[in-house]
Amino acid sequence: MNTVTMKWLLRREFWEYKGSMFWAPLAVAALLVLFVGGTVIYGLAMHNLPSHVTINGQTLNGIKVGVTLEATRRIAQLGSSVYLGASLPLFALLTAVIFSYCLGALHDERRDRSILFWKSLPVSDGMTVLSKAITALLVAPLITIVLGTVASLLLLLISCVTLSLGGVHLFGYVLSSPDLYLSPLRLLALLPVYVVWALPAVGWLLLVSSWARAKPLIWAVGVPLIGLLLVKWISLAAANVNGEPLGLMPYAQDVVARLLGGIVPGIWFTFDGVPPAVRNDPNGAAMDGLVSSSYATLAHADAWLWALIGAAMLYAAMRLRRFRDEG
Amino acid sequence: MSSVITAKGITKRYGKRVAVDGIDFDIPAGRIVGLIGPNGSGKTTTLKAALGLIPFEGSLSVLGFDPRTQRDDLMQDVCFIADVAILPRWLRVKDAIDFVAGVHPRFNREKAERYIAATSLRPAMKVKEMSKGMIVQLHLALVMAIDAKLLVLDEPTLGLDILYRKQFYQNLLEDYFDEHKTIVITTHQVEEVEHILTDLMFIREGRIVLAASMEEIGERYIEVMVSHDKLSAANALQPIDRRTVFGKSVMLFDAASNGISRQQLAALGETRNPSVADLFVATMKGSYA
Numbered sequence: 001m002n003t004v005t006m007k008w009l010l011r012r013e014f015w016e017y018k019g020s021m022f023w024a025p026l027a028v029a030a031l032l033v034l035f036v037g038g039t040v041i042y043g044l045a046m047h048n049l050p051s052h053v054t055i056n057g058q059t060l061n062g063i064k065v066g067v068t069l070e071a072t073r074r075i076a077q078l079g080s081s082v083y084l085g086a087s088l089p090l091f092a093l094l095t096a097v098i099f100s101y102c103l104g105a106l107h108d109e110r111r112d113r114s115i116l117f118w119k120s121l122p123v124s125d126g127m128t129v130l131s132k133a134i135t136a137l138l139v140a141p142l143i144t145i146v147l148g149t150v151a152s153l154l155l156l157l158i159s160c161v162t163l164s165l166g167g168v169h170l171f172g173y174v175l176s177s178p179d180l181y182l183s184p185l186r187l188l189a190l191l192p193v194y195v196v197w198a199l200p201a202v203g204w205l206l207l208v209s210s211w212a213r214a215k216p217l218i219w220a221v222g223v224p225l226i227g228l229l230l231v232k233w234i235s236l237a238a239a240n241v242n243g244e245p246l247g248l249m250p251y252a253q254d255v256v257a258r259l260l261g262g263i264v265p266g267i268w269f270t271f272d273g274v275p276p277a278v279r280n281d282p283n284g285a286a287m288d289g290l291v292s293s294s295y296a297t298l299a300h301a302d303a304w305l306w307a308l309i310g311a312a313m314l315y316a317a318m319r320l321r322r323f324r325d326e327g
Numbered sequence: 328m329s330s331v332i333t334a335k336g337i338t339k340r341y342g343k344r345v346a347v348d349g350i351d352f353d354i355p356a357g358r359i360v361g362l363i364g365p366n367g368s369g370k371t372t373t374l375k376a377a378l379g380l381i382p383f384e385g386s387l388s389v390l391g392f393d394p395r396t397q398r399d400d401l402m403q404d405v406c407f408i409a410d411v412a413i414l415p416r417w418l419r420v421k422d423a424i425d426f427v428a429g430v431h432p433r434f435n436r437e438k439a440e441r442y443i444a445a446t447s448l449r450p451a452m453k454v455k456e457m458s459k460g461m462i463v464q465l466h467l468a469l470v471m472a473i474d475a476k477l478l479v480l481d482e483p484t485l486g487l488d489i490l491y492r493k494q495f496y497q498n499l500l501e502d503y504f505d506e507h508k509t510i511v512i513t514t515h516q517v518e519e520v521e522h523i524l525t526d527l528m529f530i531r532e533g534r535i536v537l538a539a540s541m542e543e544i545g546e547r548y549i550e551v552m553v554s555h556d557k558l559s560a561a562n563a564l565q566p567i568d569r570r571t572v573f574g575k576s577v578m579l580f581d582a583a584s585n586g587i588s589r590q591q592l593a594a595l596g597e598t599r600n601p602s603v604a605d606l607f608v609a610t611m612k613g614s615y616a
């Protein structure tokens with residue numbers, strides 16, 4: 001019963017936000033394939049092979065002079081290990097989509113008063129808020145991962161076909177590279193890390209969405225920023241009196257970054273000083289390192305403490321929805 | 328018969344304003360109750376309290392549940408149309424049916440589709456493409472297909488034309504209502520519902536001023552077309568309302584409050600049962616002043 005209801009609630013969210021959740025990333029993915037792919041074809045067709053190729057800091061020389069087997073192998077390896085990088089714009093879009101989705105999710109239904117229709121059905125407030133959190137934390141990222149993988153694979157295919165017309169045959173190497181198949185799985189493996197790190201931000205945004213009578217965007221961004229200014233002002237005042245700053249600023253900045261920046265994929269690298277492990281590894285272990293160093297950020301208690309705070313804010317959003325009188 | 332709603336000392340304040348002022352009432356099963364009062368009298372607030380939509384003071388039991396703490400259980404057996412609720416603009420007719428069928432165990436899909444087939448609604452239509460009347464039709468079709476023990480309708484036919492309003496109340500009686508169901512209706516169009524009501528509750532400034540079955544009301548309130556020569560005798564019996572129709576005085580008497588008998592009144596002129604609308608106007612006198 002409960003899982004059936006949840007299925008319908010998730011479907012409901014998808015109906016309502018199909019435009020931003022599905023059509024927008026699909027359009028961006030299509031444009032990516034069209035323009036990047038077009039540029040690759042055009043560039044290679046007009047100017048023939050470049051004398052050197054730089055992919056992710058790896059420079060390959062002498063391609064034009066005579067493509068050695070070794071060079072071909074290295075290009076193929078690089079291509080099959082980093083091709084998902086082409087989907088980066090989709091993940092930037094994802095951040096914007098989740099941000100606006102969370103702000104609207106519990107606010108729009110109150111603004112147009114359709115909340116009274118939803119509440120006339122045997123669906124609890126807890127289930128409803130949970131369905132919205134799941135949509136933000138899992139459904140939207142999954143759609144982006146799938147579209148990003150498909151777009152990246154198409155771009156890799158276009159590049160391979162174009163290069164093979166120029167005499168560089170990559171297909172065999174690319175198709176036999178384990179990275180080709182592992183990369184999407186690694187992206188998928190990052191999803192649980194994303195859920196933990198995005199939970200505080202999703203909780204905060206849904207809480208504001210459920211609480212604000214109007215202009216949730218102003219409240220969601222304004223409250224943390226004004227808080228930050230206040231802390232800065234207090235620290236400065238304290239510094240004038242005591243001669244030394246209170247040292248609150250780093251904490252305040254940390255809070256604001258988690259509440260607003262948590263939904264940015266990969267934000268976890270900025271917190272613990274873990275450098276992105278996108279190393280210049282010609283064997284293409286880049287994505288592999290990315291996964292293990294991402295999971296390493298979960299070893300800190302901070303991440304889990306904040307995930308708990310995020311869950312508490314979701315609970316508060318649920319209580320607000322339960323008794324909010326829309327007059 | 329067991330009670331569907333039992334309210335004791337329900338009070339709801341908005342800031343300093345008291346919207347509902349310690350009301351008590353009892354609604355037995357198998358009744359169609361008209362909750363009638365002017366705007367701002369507290370009728371919507373009372374219904375919201377019963378549906379667990381707002382916090383309040385006092386004790387309230389709906390189908391044996393406390394709507395404050397047991398709303399999720401309560402909603403399995405209750406359905407409602409709130410006066411200001413609208414359907415979301417992005418919702419399609421077929422999606423709405425799928426959704427309600429998916430989450431409501433007591434929803435009869437075939438019935439909803441039958442109601443919708445009788446309208447100009449089409450399955451692929453979105454709410455934003457509909458007229459106000461069509462939205463109400465969709466909402467009513469969804470709600471009428473739910474086999475709820477208690478149905479609360481707050482201004483259900485607002486925005487519908489007369490033909491569909493009549494049709495709706497007819498469906499409600501013939502197709503929906505039975506002795507196991509209870510319906511609470513509020514509406515401004517009193518004359519359209521009075522023939523289907525079994526009970527009447529008048530609410531004014533947050534208090535219940537009259538709660539009785541239609542039979543009791545028929546016995547208690549009598550309207551008399553007083554002939555000219557009996558005017559002073561009639562006035563002596565303290566009518567609760569008087570008006571003039573085609574030069575004749577029509578007076579309304581409350582037989583219960585000052586021990587007047589029907590025979591006494593019959594001597595003054597032609598007697599009849601007042602309409603709910605006239606009774607309402609007489610009871611609410613001064614509310615709008």
